[in-house]
Amino acid sequence: MADEIRTSKISAIGGLARSFNSALFSDIYSTLIGFLSGTRSFYIILSLGVLTVFVASISGLDAMRIGYRHAYNITREIPWGIIISTYIFFVVTSTGLCIVSSIGHVFGIKDFMPIVNRAVFLAVVTIFAGFSVIFFDIENPFRMAIYNALSPNLRSNLWWMGTLYGAYMFFMAIEFILLLLKNHRFATYAGLAGLISGVAAHSNLGAIFGMLHSREFWYGPYMPIYFIASAVMSGGAAIIFFTWIGYKVNNEKMDAPMERAIEVVSKLTAFMIAVILFFTAWKVVTGLVGSPPKREVIKAMLVGPYAANFWGFEIIIGMILPFAILLGTGFRNVNMSFLASVLMIIGIFFMRYDLVVEGQIVPVFHELGVNEYRGLLHYLPSLHEIMIITGGMGIVASAFLIGERVFNGHKSEGH
């Protein structure tokens, strides 16, 4: 029964390309039946996801009504908070999913092929979630659409980032549709275009920070490079995480090629953990001999108010434990790889938060020695902000679950 529905669904999507005939509607009907036949826990999780999106929308609209200054804990001195860091978290993951999937799909490494469809789908979903949360951080989001086109500042990394990510989302969506249509030749081109625009957009996101020469902690070529490296780590973690859950949702067992794919992604991800550890170590060591504002941040990170985030979440949960788990199981235990991916995703969320907030905690006039700015500045997210970012996660969770049902566990490959 289930197999019949799946077959008809695939033909439905194939039919989409040829013509909108009456068969399509019967296929949509059978897809709906298949969707409704899901398990109870599936619907509980899906409802939770949809609920958080609903609550986030209410929170976001309320924040717009009362003004972000009142709703969020951002200040004149710390204008970027957890919404920006969560936006970065999502787009880092999206870019990573694109890069890792391109290894199989664009560069033709066979072992990566089984994860491609799901990765491309999730890349679109996570970038959409990112745009959704940042929508509630930008004061005039509708002006952005107009003046980004009418009055571009070609020297602004932010302009390039926004524009390139727009193109990226478009190419990735096209790639996903072409993958569903099994048009692999054009899907590869779309994938390549997505990869190029994604990497360019993402390094520009890093450059937004890296080119702020008044912010010692961020300034320099480190940021764009670090952002790309950490994207690959995030993408790998996300693929393991969602593939594992996808198979649980569909109540299926992984076949040999998929297990092999998880193994190679685990290896790649473990390698990227090592790269990020290396990056982090040198960031800390160079910062210790840097200018006073930079040293203040490094101090706050190592032994100050951000030490728990840094050592606990970023280093131990985000990198050391997953690396040990992956290495200890020889990358072959899918369940343990999943556990490692959960830890990494938690750790990476804190990496983004700390990166954004720590860059702003030293007041610009700190060195002037004035009474107003002797100490470090403080920021903790407000309830509105937390609700909005939770909604972003709700978008990813809901779209992922619906995607698993509608696209049949993303197995159009090789069936």
Add this chain to the structure above:
Amino acid sequence: MKRIYVLYLFMAVVVLSLNPDTISASGEAFHGGDILYTRPLKAVLFSHRAHVEEIGLSCEACHDGIFEMSALSVQEKGDFTMESLYEGRYCGACHNGSMAFSSDSQCARCHIGVKGYKRLSQPGAVGEGHRGD
């Protein structure tokens, strides 16, 4: 911003603890306490303690020749300006560069600004200390 208020509060406490003449054990100020001038502009803090105890001036050195005993009454006079001080009146009688530092130098030594005024006029802080009236 909250942090700055805490800082203000802290500094108010420091100022109070450093100026034992603002409040004595019995609640009386010594030698007229601190005088906080707010006109013609905010704000100047005059310390009786610094002038009487540390420098050793007698009451008669200023009262009633230069300043009336009644604190802040000088603010009502139209000529209580920096120009008068430069001409040797009021504070300028001593702060002329030879007896004490000139009144056209070290501005922020006497002028505590609106920031200083706000610190001193916070609830609990004894700011407009004209107890010696």
Add this chain to the structure above:
Amino acid sequence: MRLDLDGLKKDPPESIPAIERRQFLKMGLVVTGVFAGGTVLSLISNIQRVFASPEEFKEKYPYTPHYSMVIRQNRCIDCERCLEACRRTNHVPPYGYRTAILERTIPDAIGQKREFIPVLCMQCNNPPCVRACPTRASYKHRGNGIIMIDSKKCVGCKACMVACPYNARYFNEEKRAIDKCNFCFDTRLSKGERLTACAAACPTGARTFGDLSDPSSDVYRMVHQIERPVWVLRAEVGTRPNVFYMKA
């Protein structure tokens, strides 16, 4: 060198200023180092900039008028008339400010232990905010070099706030845009006034406003002399501000 504080205390009042003056002179460099904070280095680079060769002159002051402000820091007494005038003139809401006065206290300094430092937008020649803005809502005026905001283009991404090394910007909810000091261009200068509201309101001459491209202006004369040090805030960032600081 050591200060005999006990001896200083016992001296009759008449001798205090003389001793103090001598101490100040002796401490010369030390005091400058302490009071100027990290800005001594910037003053050196500033002198190089100010006394550039004549060929560079045109490049240095590319605007006519080249609006500038010189802040004689030692004259500021934090009466905050400038802040009130700014609020009134430019309709600055209570939750924001275009200019502020910072306070530095040095408890172990001799004599004066307190300094007030007015800050505002430095109208940089190399402005990080303008580069950060995605929609050119922040721009440097081609005629006079003032950093201005085109409110209708501002998307409110706050990148310029993070980019500014001087904390000169805030989001104005009434304008739905970033707001900042523009040397009162729309409210005063464009209406024929010669001074900004803050400079006009200052009773001590702490803020001098003028045209740096005009050799007869006060700001020109203050910046183009070597007797007294002139510095800029956070010179290490390389923004080349048009607000200068000195003590005179």
